[in-house]
Structure formats: structure tokens, C-alpha cells
Amino acid sequence: MKQRILLADDHALMRAGMRALIDGMGHAEVVAEAGTGLEAVALVAEHQPDIVLMDISMPELNGLEALARIRRRDADVRVIMLSMHADEEYIVQSLRLGVAGYLLKDSATMELELALRSVAAGETYLSPAISRQVVDDYLGRLADSDGPLDRLTARQRQVLQLVAEGHSTRQCAELLNVSVKTVESHRANLMDRLGVRDLPGLVRFAVRHGLVSAEG
Structure with missing residues (x-):
């Protein structure tokens, strides 16, 4: 076959x-x-x-x-x-x-x-x-402790990718079929967990850890 x-x-x-x-x-x-x-x-x-x-x-x-x-x-x-x-x-x-x-x-x-x-x-x-x-x-x-991405939920990693790809908050909400407020909450939690203060910082983190490509 x-x-x-x-x-x-x-x-x-x-x-x-x-x-x-x-x-x-x-x-x-x-x-x-x-x-x-x-x-x-x-x-x-x-x-x-x-x-x-x-x-x-x-x-x-x-x-x-x-x-x-x-x-x-x-x-x-x-x-x-x-x-x-x-x-x-x-x-x-x-x-x-x-x-x-x-x-x-x-x-x-x-x-x-x-x-x-x-x-x-x-x-x-x-x-x-x-x-x-x-x-x-x-x-x-293999036996090392979890990396930064492992501290995030699957949904948080998806929000991080969408944000890093340049999607607006409303676009993220539509793609995920959730409210704008929910996306904003996820983004705030992401920044808190990763110790990132702004959107460019989230983008740099996403590129560094392979969620998105630097070349787009």
C-alpha cells in the first residue's frame, strides 16, 4: 500500500x-x-x-x-x-x-x-x-527543567504567535472565537509570566523561541 x-x-x-x-x-x-x-x-x-x-x-x-x-x-x-x-x-x-x-x-x-x-x-x-x-x-x-514556553498554556502560546505575526487584538479574537477582553487578558498574562513589558518584547521572544520566523 x-x-x-x-x-x-x-x-x-x-x-x-x-x-x-x-x-x-x-x-x-x-x-x-x-x-x-x-x-x-x-x-x-x-x-x-x-x-x-x-x-x-x-x-x-x-x-x-x-x-x-x-x-x-x-x-x-x-x-x-x-x-x-x-x-x-x-x-x-x-x-x-x-x-x-x-x-x-x-x-x-x-x-x-x-x-x-x-x-x-x-x-x-x-x-x-x-x-x-x-x-x-x-x-x-532531556532531563533539564522546562523552558519558558512550557510555562505557557497552549492557548497562550497561540495568542503569542498571533500577536507576533502582527494580528490586532480584534483579529486575534475573531480567529480564536473569543472576546477582545479575553485576548487582552491572555496578552497581559503572557507579559507577566515572561517578564516582558511591551509588544516588541513579545515579538522578540516569539522569534527567539521558534514560534514565528524572523523572516516572516
């Missing part, structure tokens, strides 16, 4: 390119495509793919938060994170959340097939370009 793949990337051209590569493999097929993290979570529940290829930087809900939700709902779904970033922070967070693979977007095309085959076989795949030191550092930090 062919591997059933869900593509999650906010760039339509990137999805089209990956779909063409996957269609040419013979052992895999794309069953759905998502343009946001929220859409990816919903489509995984609907289509129950074997593997999710997911961009780490997506609007509304980033790939890391989407990964966490997908894994909570169905631990059997294997997620390969796609990213332009070889930064330790992104990789460490992905590994902590149970990612099955981490593939850099500038990898050779044959690496995508290798990643899919490895993950389908139950292995964890990391792009060779990712430093061994990053993995060693991660293993050494």
Missing part, C-alpha cells in the same frame, strides 16, 4: 513541488494539503494520513504547535518537519514534541524520498546538514 501523505505549507508553490516529487516516487501519494497550522490539524483528523510533511513556520498556528496537537490526538501519525532553519532551538523543540523527521528545505530532492522511507520504517530522520552537536546537546538536555 502507498504511504498516505498530508502536505502542510503556506506556500502553494512549495506544496506543488513536493506533490510532484511524491507523485513520482510510486510508493506514496498526497491525500490532502493545508496552508495553515490550524488547517493541518483539522485535515489530519479528517484524512488520517500515515505521514505529515509540515512547514515549521506557518500562519495562525506554527508547525511546532500543530505537531503537539496532532501527537496528542493520534500518536501514530508520523510528522516530518520542513524548515529553512538548522537552528538548535527549532530542532530541540521538534524532537521534544516527538517529531519523526526534520528535513531542511534546501536538501537534495532525493533526500525527501529517503526521509519518507526512513520514517515509514519507524526510524527518525534528520537531515545530514544538521550538526551532530545539536543532537548531542538535545540528549543532554
Whole structure:
């Protein structure tokens, strides 16, 4: 049976390119495509793919938060994170959340097939370009205390991402289907917990911890 793949990337051209590569493999097929993290979570529940290829930087809900939700709902779904970033922070967070693979977007095309085959076989795949030191550092930090993001609730992390992406308070409220006052309360609690005094500080924190990309 062919591997059933869900593509999650906010760039339509990137999805089209990956779909063409996957269609040419013979052992895999794309069953759905998502343009946001929220859409990816919903489509995984609907289509129950074997593997999710997911961009780490997506609007509304980033790939890391989407990964966490997908894994909570169905631990059997294997997620390969796609990213332009070889930064330790992104990789460490992905590994902590149970990612099955981490593939850099500038990898050779044959690496995508290798990643899919490895993950389908139950292995964890990391792009060779990712430093061994990053993995060693991660293993050494497994027993460390929780990081700053772990002090936040899932909803607070989503509010933080939306704010960092430039959404207004009213836009955040509409996307989350809550009141403006609720969003304002979340933002105030975020600043208090993180020791941040202003909006630029929240944006810098979100970028530093991989909730949003500095490149947008």
C-alpha cells in the first residue's frame, strides 16, 4: 500500500513541488494539503494520513504547535518537519514534541524520498546538514527543567504567535472565537509570566523561541 501523505505549507508553490516529487516516487501519494497550522490539524483528523510533511513556520498556528496537537490526538501519525532553519532551538523543540523527521528545505530532492522511507520504517530522520552537536546537546538536555514556553498554556502560546505575526487584538479574537477582553487578558498574562513589558518584547521572544520566523 502507498504511504498516505498530508502536505502542510503556506506556500502553494512549495506544496506543488513536493506533490510532484511524491507523485513520482510510486510508493506514496498526497491525500490532502493545508496552508495553515490550524488547517493541518483539522485535515489530519479528517484524512488520517500515515505521514505529515509540515512547514515549521506557518500562519495562525506554527508547525511546532500543530505537531503537539496532532501527537496528542493520534500518536501514530508520523510528522516530518520542513524548515529553512538548522537552528538548535527549532530542532530541540521538534524532537521534544516527538517529531519523526526534520528535513531542511534546501536538501537534495532525493533526500525527501529517503526521509519518507526512513520514517515509514519507524526510524527518525534528520537531515545530514544538521550538526551532530545539536543532537548531542538535545540528549543532554532531556532531563533539564522546562523552558519558558512550557510555562505557557497552549492557548497562550497561540495568542503569542498571533500577536507576533502582527494580528490586532480584534483579529486575534475573531480567529480564536473569543472576546477582545479575553485576548487582552491572555496578552497581559503572557507579559507577566515572561517578564516582558511591551509588544516588541513579545515579538522578540516569539522569534527567539521558534514560534514565528524572523523572516516572516
